[in-house]
Amino acid sequence: MKEEKQIDLVIIGAGAAGLTASIYAVRSKLDTIVLEDELVGGQIKNSYSVENFPGFDFISGDELASKFENHALKLGVNINEFGYIKSVNLTDHEKIIETEDVIYKAKSVIIATGAKPRELPIEEEKALHGKVIHYCELCDGALYDGKDIVVVGGGNSAIEAATYLTRYAKKLTIVHQLDTLQAEKANQEELFKHENVDIIWNSEIRHVVGDKNIEKILIENVKTGEQSEIHSDGIFVYIGYVPKTDLFKDYININKWGYIEANENMETNIKGVFAAGDVRNKQIRQLTTAVSDGTIAALNAEKYIVELNKNNGGR
Incomplete structure:
Protein backbone atom coordinates (compact mmCIF):
# COMPACT_ATOMS: atom_id res chain seq x y z
CA MET A 1 0.00 0.00 0.00
CA PRO A 117 9.36 20.68 -28.48
CA ARG A 118 6.89 20.17 -31.28
CA GLU A 119 7.96 17.19 -33.35
CA LEU A 120 8.74 17.41 -37.04
CA PRO A 121 5.42 16.39 -38.68
CA ILE A 122 6.65 13.68 -41.01
CA GLU A 123 5.97 9.95 -40.95
CA GLU A 124 9.64 9.07 -40.49
CA GLU A 125 10.05 11.13 -37.29
CA LYS A 126 9.61 8.33 -34.76
CA ALA A 127 12.07 6.00 -36.50
CA LEU A 128 14.69 8.74 -36.90
CA HIS A 129 14.16 10.57 -33.60
CA GLY A 130 17.49 10.82 -31.81
CA LYS A 131 19.33 9.27 -34.75
CA VAL A 132 19.37 12.04 -37.33
CA ILE A 133 16.43 14.18 -36.13
CA HIS A 134 17.22 16.18 -33.00
CA TYR A 135 15.69 18.85 -30.77
CA CYS A 136 18.66 19.91 -28.63
CA GLU A 137 21.74 21.48 -30.16
CA LEU A 138 23.69 21.40 -26.90
CA CYS A 139 23.01 17.70 -26.48
CA ASP A 140 23.70 16.51 -30.03
CA GLY A 141 25.45 19.26 -31.98
CA ALA A 142 28.95 17.86 -31.48
CA LEU A 143 27.89 14.70 -33.34
CA TYR A 144 27.97 16.72 -36.56
CA ASP A 145 31.44 18.26 -36.43
CA GLY A 146 32.53 18.94 -40.01
CA LYS A 147 29.19 17.78 -41.41
CA ASP A 148 26.15 19.37 -43.05
CA ILE A 149 23.29 20.39 -40.78
CA VAL A 150 19.71 21.48 -41.44
CA VAL A 151 17.84 23.64 -38.91
CA VAL A 152 14.05 23.83 -39.20
CA GLY A 153 12.36 27.01 -37.95
CA GLY A 154 12.79 30.77 -37.89
CA GLY A 155 12.08 31.92 -34.33
CA ASN A 156 14.52 32.75 -31.56
CA SER A 157 15.05 29.12 -30.56
CA ALA A 158 15.86 28.10 -34.13
CA ILE A 159 18.23 31.00 -34.83
CA GLU A 160 20.02 30.71 -31.49
CA ALA A 161 20.46 27.00 -32.11
CA ALA A 162 21.65 27.60 -35.67
CA THR A 163 24.24 30.11 -34.43
CA TYR A 164 25.53 27.59 -31.92
CA LEU A 165 25.64 24.83 -34.56
CA THR A 166 27.77 26.92 -36.95
CA ARG A 167 30.78 25.97 -34.81
CA TYR A 168 30.34 22.37 -35.96
CA ALA A 169 28.65 22.62 -39.35
CA LYS A 170 30.56 22.47 -42.60
CA LYS A 171 27.40 23.95 -44.08
CA LEU A 172 24.23 24.95 -42.23
CA THR A 173 20.91 25.28 -44.04
CA ILE A 174 17.80 26.78 -42.45
CA VAL A 175 14.48 25.55 -43.80
CA HIS A 176 11.70 27.99 -42.91
CA GLN A 177 8.05 27.94 -43.89
CA LEU A 178 7.82 31.75 -44.15
CA ASP A 179 9.73 34.37 -46.14
CA THR A 180 11.06 36.22 -43.09
CA LEU A 181 12.60 35.16 -39.80
CA GLN A 182 10.68 35.81 -36.57
CA ALA A 183 13.78 35.84 -34.36
CA GLU A 184 14.96 39.03 -32.68
CA LYS A 185 17.17 41.20 -34.90
CA ALA A 186 20.15 40.78 -32.58
CA ASN A 187 19.95 36.99 -32.96
CA GLN A 188 19.65 37.27 -36.75
CA GLU A 189 22.65 39.56 -36.95
CA GLU A 190 24.73 37.14 -34.90
CA LEU A 191 23.81 34.27 -37.20
CA PHE A 192 24.56 36.15 -40.41
CA LYS A 193 28.13 36.79 -39.28
CA HIS A 194 28.80 33.22 -40.37
CA GLU A 195 29.41 32.56 -44.05
CA ASN A 196 28.46 28.87 -43.99
CA VAL A 197 24.73 29.61 -43.55
CA ASP A 198 22.05 29.31 -46.23
CA ILE A 199 18.27 29.75 -45.96
CA ILE A 200 15.52 28.04 -47.94
CA TRP A 201 12.41 30.21 -47.63
CA ASN A 202 8.69 29.28 -47.80
CA SER A 203 9.48 25.59 -47.47
CA GLU A 204 8.75 22.58 -45.28
CA ILE A 205 10.30 19.14 -44.99
CA ARG A 206 7.95 16.46 -46.30
CA HIS A 207 10.07 13.30 -46.04
CA VAL A 208 13.47 12.13 -44.89
CA VAL A 209 14.86 9.17 -46.81
CA GLY A 210 17.33 6.94 -45.02
CA ASP A 211 17.73 4.63 -42.05
CA LYS A 212 20.72 5.30 -39.80
CA ASN A 213 21.97 8.00 -42.15
CA ILE A 214 20.12 10.53 -44.28
CA GLU A 215 20.14 9.78 -47.98
CA LYS A 216 18.07 12.81 -48.95
CA ILE A 217 15.56 15.29 -47.57
CA LEU A 218 12.48 16.08 -49.62
CA ILE A 219 11.20 19.63 -49.20
CA GLU A 220 8.22 21.46 -50.66
CA ASN A 221 7.74 25.15 -51.36
CA VAL A 222 4.47 25.96 -49.56
CA LYS A 223 3.61 28.74 -52.04
CA THR A 224 4.36 27.05 -55.35
CA GLY A 225 4.09 23.38 -54.42
CA GLU A 226 7.45 22.77 -56.09
CA GLN A 227 9.39 19.88 -54.55
CA SER A 228 13.15 19.50 -54.36
CA GLU A 229 15.86 17.49 -52.62
CA ILE A 230 18.62 18.62 -50.29
CA HIS A 231 21.33 16.73 -48.44
CA SER A 232 22.22 16.91 -44.77
CA ASP A 233 23.80 14.68 -42.16
CA GLY A 234 21.50 15.82 -39.37
CA ILE A 235 18.30 17.80 -38.76
CA PHE A 236 17.62 20.02 -35.77
CA VAL A 237 13.99 21.03 -35.29
CA TYR A 238 12.65 24.22 -33.60
CA ILE A 239 9.04 24.73 -34.70
CA GLY A 240 7.43 25.63 -31.43
Whole structure:
Protein backbone atom coordinates (compact mmCIF):
# COMPACT_ATOMS: atom_id res chain seq x y z
CA MET A 1 0.00 0.00 0.00
CA LYS A 2 1.36 3.43 -0.96
CA GLU A 3 2.34 6.00 1.61
CA GLU A 4 -0.08 8.92 1.90
CA LYS A 5 1.21 12.37 2.73
CA GLN A 6 -0.75 15.46 3.72
CA ILE A 7 1.05 18.51 2.36
CA ASP A 8 0.45 22.22 1.88
CA LEU A 9 1.63 22.62 -1.67
CA VAL A 10 2.61 20.41 -4.59
CA ILE A 11 4.43 22.17 -7.44
CA ILE A 12 4.42 20.14 -10.65
CA GLY A 13 7.41 21.06 -12.80
CA ALA A 14 10.90 22.30 -11.93
CA GLY A 15 11.62 24.83 -14.64
CA ALA A 16 12.01 28.55 -14.03
CA ALA A 17 8.36 29.01 -12.98
CA GLY A 18 8.24 25.97 -10.70
CA LEU A 19 11.58 26.67 -8.99
CA THR A 20 10.69 30.33 -8.44
CA ALA A 21 7.36 29.26 -6.95
CA SER A 22 9.17 26.82 -4.65
CA ILE A 23 11.51 29.54 -3.35
CA TYR A 24 8.61 31.78 -2.43
CA ALA A 25 6.61 28.88 -0.99
CA VAL A 26 9.38 27.71 1.32
CA ARG A 27 10.10 31.27 2.45
CA SER A 28 6.39 31.45 3.35
CA LYS A 29 6.87 28.33 5.52
CA LEU A 30 4.66 26.14 3.36
CA ASP A 31 5.26 22.39 3.45
CA THR A 32 6.15 22.01 -0.24
CA ILE A 33 7.37 19.42 -2.70
CA VAL A 34 8.38 19.92 -6.33
CA LEU A 35 7.72 17.02 -8.68
CA GLU A 36 9.68 16.94 -11.95
CA ASP A 37 9.44 14.01 -14.35
CA GLU A 38 12.58 14.99 -16.27
CA LEU A 39 15.72 17.01 -15.48
CA VAL A 40 15.41 19.94 -13.12
CA GLY A 41 15.76 23.26 -14.94
CA GLY A 42 13.28 22.99 -17.79
CA GLN A 43 13.79 24.39 -21.29
CA ILE A 44 16.37 26.93 -20.21
CA LYS A 45 18.95 24.17 -19.65
CA ASN A 46 19.17 23.73 -23.42
CA SER A 47 19.96 27.38 -24.19
CA TYR A 48 23.54 28.04 -25.17
CA SER A 49 23.36 31.62 -23.97
CA VAL A 50 20.97 33.82 -22.00
CA GLU A 51 21.52 37.53 -22.53
CA ASN A 52 18.15 39.00 -21.54
CA PHE A 53 17.83 37.96 -17.89
CA PRO A 54 18.44 40.91 -15.54
CA GLY A 55 21.77 40.78 -13.77
CA PHE A 56 23.55 38.67 -16.39
CA ASP A 57 24.88 40.13 -19.65
CA PHE A 58 25.82 36.56 -20.57
CA ILE A 59 25.24 33.23 -18.87
CA SER A 60 24.65 29.75 -20.26
CA GLY A 61 21.16 28.33 -19.83
CA ASP A 62 22.55 25.33 -17.99
CA GLU A 63 24.42 27.52 -15.52
CA LEU A 64 21.41 29.74 -14.89
CA ALA A 65 19.18 26.70 -14.35
CA SER A 66 21.72 25.36 -11.86
CA LYS A 67 21.65 28.68 -10.00
CA PHE A 68 17.85 28.46 -9.75
CA GLU A 69 18.05 24.88 -8.48
CA ASN A 70 20.85 25.56 -6.00
CA HIS A 71 18.99 28.58 -4.61
CA ALA A 72 15.91 26.44 -4.02
CA LEU A 73 17.90 23.60 -2.46
CA LYS A 74 19.78 26.00 -0.17
CA LEU A 75 16.43 27.16 1.21
CA GLY A 76 15.41 23.57 1.84
CA VAL A 77 13.07 22.96 -1.09
CA ASN A 78 12.25 19.26 -1.51
CA ILE A 79 12.72 18.47 -5.23
CA ASN A 80 11.80 15.03 -6.53
CA GLU A 81 13.64 14.77 -9.85
CA PHE A 82 12.18 12.13 -12.18
CA GLY A 83 9.13 12.13 -9.92
CA TYR A 84 6.72 10.58 -12.39
CA ILE A 85 3.05 11.33 -11.71
CA LYS A 86 0.68 8.46 -12.41
CA SER A 87 -2.58 10.34 -11.90
CA VAL A 88 -4.19 13.43 -10.45
CA ASN A 89 -7.62 14.24 -9.05
CA LEU A 90 -8.20 17.97 -8.80
CA THR A 91 -11.39 19.47 -7.41
CA ASP A 92 -12.31 22.53 -5.36
CA HIS A 93 -12.31 20.40 -2.21
CA GLU A 94 -9.67 17.75 -2.89
CA LYS A 95 -6.31 17.66 -4.62
CA ILE A 96 -4.67 14.25 -4.95
CA ILE A 97 -1.43 13.64 -6.84
CA GLU A 98 -0.28 10.03 -7.12
CA THR A 99 3.32 9.21 -7.95
CA GLU A 100 4.89 5.77 -8.23
CA ASP A 101 5.68 5.77 -4.49
CA VAL A 102 3.47 8.30 -2.72
CA ILE A 103 -0.07 9.68 -2.77
CA TYR A 104 0.04 13.40 -1.94
CA LYS A 105 -3.06 15.05 -0.54
CA ALA A 106 -2.40 18.73 -1.06
CA LYS A 107 -4.14 21.90 0.01
CA SER A 108 -2.94 23.66 -3.13
CA VAL A 109 -1.26 22.80 -6.43
CA ILE A 110 0.82 24.86 -8.86
CA ILE A 111 1.05 23.45 -12.38
CA ALA A 112 4.32 24.56 -13.99
CA THR A 113 4.92 21.69 -16.40
CA GLY A 114 6.01 23.90 -19.29
CA ALA A 115 6.06 22.62 -22.85
CA LYS A 116 7.99 20.14 -24.96
CA PRO A 117 9.36 20.68 -28.48
CA ARG A 118 6.89 20.17 -31.28
CA GLU A 119 7.96 17.19 -33.35
CA LEU A 120 8.74 17.41 -37.04
CA PRO A 121 5.42 16.39 -38.68
CA ILE A 122 6.65 13.68 -41.01
CA GLU A 123 5.97 9.95 -40.95
CA GLU A 124 9.64 9.07 -40.49
CA GLU A 125 10.05 11.13 -37.29
CA LYS A 126 9.61 8.33 -34.76
CA ALA A 127 12.07 6.00 -36.50
CA LEU A 128 14.69 8.74 -36.90
CA HIS A 129 14.16 10.57 -33.60
CA GLY A 130 17.49 10.82 -31.81
CA LYS A 131 19.33 9.27 -34.75
CA VAL A 132 19.37 12.04 -37.33
CA ILE A 133 16.43 14.18 -36.13
CA HIS A 134 17.22 16.18 -33.00
CA TYR A 135 15.69 18.85 -30.77
CA CYS A 136 18.66 19.91 -28.63
CA GLU A 137 21.74 21.48 -30.16
CA LEU A 138 23.69 21.40 -26.90
CA CYS A 139 23.01 17.70 -26.48
CA ASP A 140 23.70 16.51 -30.03
CA GLY A 141 25.45 19.26 -31.98
CA ALA A 142 28.95 17.86 -31.48
CA LEU A 143 27.89 14.70 -33.34
CA TYR A 144 27.97 16.72 -36.56
CA ASP A 145 31.44 18.26 -36.43
CA GLY A 146 32.53 18.94 -40.01
CA LYS A 147 29.19 17.78 -41.41
CA ASP A 148 26.15 19.37 -43.05
CA ILE A 149 23.29 20.39 -40.78
CA VAL A 150 19.71 21.48 -41.44
CA VAL A 151 17.84 23.64 -38.91
CA VAL A 152 14.05 23.83 -39.20
CA GLY A 153 12.36 27.01 -37.95
CA GLY A 154 12.79 30.77 -37.89
CA GLY A 155 12.08 31.92 -34.33
CA ASN A 156 14.52 32.75 -31.56
CA SER A 157 15.05 29.12 -30.56
CA ALA A 158 15.86 28.10 -34.13
CA ILE A 159 18.23 31.00 -34.83
CA GLU A 160 20.02 30.71 -31.49
CA ALA A 161 20.46 27.00 -32.11
CA ALA A 162 21.65 27.60 -35.67
CA THR A 163 24.24 30.11 -34.43
CA TYR A 164 25.53 27.59 -31.92
CA LEU A 165 25.64 24.83 -34.56
CA THR A 166 27.77 26.92 -36.95
CA ARG A 167 30.78 25.97 -34.81
CA TYR A 168 30.34 22.37 -35.96
CA ALA A 169 28.65 22.62 -39.35
CA LYS A 170 30.56 22.47 -42.60
CA LYS A 171 27.40 23.95 -44.08
CA LEU A 172 24.23 24.95 -42.23
CA THR A 173 20.91 25.28 -44.04
CA ILE A 174 17.80 26.78 -42.45
CA VAL A 175 14.48 25.55 -43.80
CA HIS A 176 11.70 27.99 -42.91
CA GLN A 177 8.05 27.94 -43.89
CA LEU A 178 7.82 31.75 -44.15
CA ASP A 179 9.73 34.37 -46.14
CA THR A 180 11.06 36.22 -43.09
CA LEU A 181 12.60 35.16 -39.80
CA GLN A 182 10.68 35.81 -36.57
CA ALA A 183 13.78 35.84 -34.36
CA GLU A 184 14.96 39.03 -32.68
CA LYS A 185 17.17 41.20 -34.90
CA ALA A 186 20.15 40.78 -32.58
CA ASN A 187 19.95 36.99 -32.96
CA GLN A 188 19.65 37.27 -36.75
CA GLU A 189 22.65 39.56 -36.95
CA GLU A 190 24.73 37.14 -34.90
CA LEU A 191 23.81 34.27 -37.20
CA PHE A 192 24.56 36.15 -40.41
CA LYS A 193 28.13 36.79 -39.28
CA HIS A 194 28.80 33.22 -40.37
CA GLU A 195 29.41 32.56 -44.05
CA ASN A 196 28.46 28.87 -43.99
CA VAL A 197 24.73 29.61 -43.55
CA ASP A 198 22.05 29.31 -46.23
CA ILE A 199 18.27 29.75 -45.96
CA ILE A 200 15.52 28.04 -47.94
CA TRP A 201 12.41 30.21 -47.63
CA ASN A 202 8.69 29.28 -47.80
CA SER A 203 9.48 25.59 -47.47
CA GLU A 204 8.75 22.58 -45.28
CA ILE A 205 10.30 19.14 -44.99
CA ARG A 206 7.95 16.46 -46.30
CA HIS A 207 10.07 13.30 -46.04
CA VAL A 208 13.47 12.13 -44.89
CA VAL A 209 14.86 9.17 -46.81
CA GLY A 210 17.33 6.94 -45.02
CA ASP A 211 17.73 4.63 -42.05
CA LYS A 212 20.72 5.30 -39.80
CA ASN A 213 21.97 8.00 -42.15
CA ILE A 214 20.12 10.53 -44.28
CA GLU A 215 20.14 9.78 -47.98
CA LYS A 216 18.07 12.81 -48.95
CA ILE A 217 15.56 15.29 -47.57
CA LEU A 218 12.48 16.08 -49.62
CA ILE A 219 11.20 19.63 -49.20
CA GLU A 220 8.22 21.46 -50.66
CA ASN A 221 7.74 25.15 -51.36
CA VAL A 222 4.47 25.96 -49.56
CA LYS A 223 3.61 28.74 -52.04
CA THR A 224 4.36 27.05 -55.35
CA GLY A 225 4.09 23.38 -54.42
CA GLU A 226 7.45 22.77 -56.09
CA GLN A 227 9.39 19.88 -54.55
CA SER A 228 13.15 19.50 -54.36
CA GLU A 229 15.86 17.49 -52.62
CA ILE A 230 18.62 18.62 -50.29
CA HIS A 231 21.33 16.73 -48.44
CA SER A 232 22.22 16.91 -44.77
CA ASP A 233 23.80 14.68 -42.16
CA GLY A 234 21.50 15.82 -39.37
CA ILE A 235 18.30 17.80 -38.76
CA PHE A 236 17.62 20.02 -35.77
CA VAL A 237 13.99 21.03 -35.29
CA TYR A 238 12.65 24.22 -33.60
CA ILE A 239 9.04 24.73 -34.70
CA GLY A 240 7.43 25.63 -31.43
CA TYR A 241 6.31 23.81 -28.33
CA VAL A 242 3.41 21.68 -27.13
CA PRO A 243 2.20 22.36 -23.57
CA LYS A 244 2.40 19.40 -21.20
CA THR A 245 -1.20 19.35 -20.01
CA ASP A 246 -2.56 15.87 -20.83
CA LEU A 247 -2.52 14.96 -17.14
CA PHE A 248 -4.90 17.81 -16.25
CA LYS A 249 -7.31 18.03 -19.18
CA ASP A 250 -10.17 16.29 -17.33
CA TYR A 251 -10.07 18.88 -14.55
CA ILE A 252 -8.57 22.16 -15.74
CA ASN A 253 -9.90 24.47 -18.44
CA ILE A 254 -7.53 24.17 -21.40
CA ASN A 255 -7.77 26.00 -24.72
CA LYS A 256 -7.76 24.37 -28.15
CA TRP A 257 -3.96 24.59 -28.34
CA GLY A 258 -3.57 22.75 -25.04
CA TYR A 259 -2.62 25.70 -22.83
CA ILE A 260 -4.16 26.16 -19.38
CA GLU A 261 -6.57 29.05 -18.94
CA ALA A 262 -5.54 31.02 -15.86
CA ASN A 263 -6.07 34.64 -14.90
CA GLU A 264 -3.42 37.20 -13.96
CA ASN A 265 -3.42 35.81 -10.42
CA MET A 266 -2.50 32.43 -11.97
CA GLU A 267 -5.83 30.99 -10.78
CA THR A 268 -7.42 28.19 -12.80
CA ASN A 269 -11.07 27.13 -12.73
CA ILE A 270 -10.30 24.90 -9.71
CA LYS A 271 -9.98 26.66 -6.34
CA GLY A 272 -6.46 26.31 -5.00
CA VAL A 273 -4.97 25.16 -8.31
CA PHE A 274 -2.70 27.64 -10.07
CA ALA A 275 -0.79 27.59 -13.37
CA ALA A 276 2.54 29.28 -14.07
CA GLY A 277 5.02 29.59 -16.92
CA ASP A 278 4.85 28.36 -20.49
CA VAL A 279 2.00 25.97 -19.73
CA ARG A 280 -0.33 28.95 -19.23
CA ASN A 281 -2.25 30.64 -22.05
CA LYS A 282 -0.60 34.03 -22.47
CA GLN A 283 0.83 36.27 -25.16
CA ILE A 284 4.50 36.40 -24.16
CA ARG A 285 6.57 33.41 -23.03
CA GLN A 286 9.99 34.44 -21.78
CA LEU A 287 12.23 33.38 -18.92
CA THR A 288 11.38 36.59 -17.07
CA THR A 289 7.63 36.05 -17.46
CA ALA A 290 7.96 32.47 -16.21
CA VAL A 291 9.73 33.75 -13.08
CA SER A 292 6.97 36.35 -12.65
CA ASP A 293 4.26 33.71 -13.00
CA GLY A 294 5.95 31.49 -10.43
CA THR A 295 6.15 34.37 -7.95
CA ILE A 296 2.48 35.29 -8.34
CA ALA A 297 1.31 31.67 -8.20
CA ALA A 298 3.22 30.95 -4.98
CA LEU A 299 2.07 34.10 -3.19
CA ASN A 300 -1.55 33.45 -4.13
CA ALA A 301 -1.26 29.79 -3.14
CA GLU A 302 0.01 30.94 0.26
CA LYS A 303 -3.00 33.28 0.64
CA TYR A 304 -5.35 30.49 -0.36
CA ILE A 305 -3.83 28.05 2.16
CA VAL A 306 -3.94 30.61 5.00
CA GLU A 307 -7.61 31.25 4.32
CA LEU A 308 -8.29 27.51 4.03
CA ASN A 309 -6.62 26.87 7.38
CA LYS A 310 -8.70 29.62 9.01
CA ASN A 311 -11.90 28.09 7.69
CA ASN A 312 -10.83 24.66 8.92
CA GLY A 313 -10.00 25.84 12.40
CA GLY A 314 -6.25 26.17 11.80
CA ARG A 315 -5.73 22.64 10.45
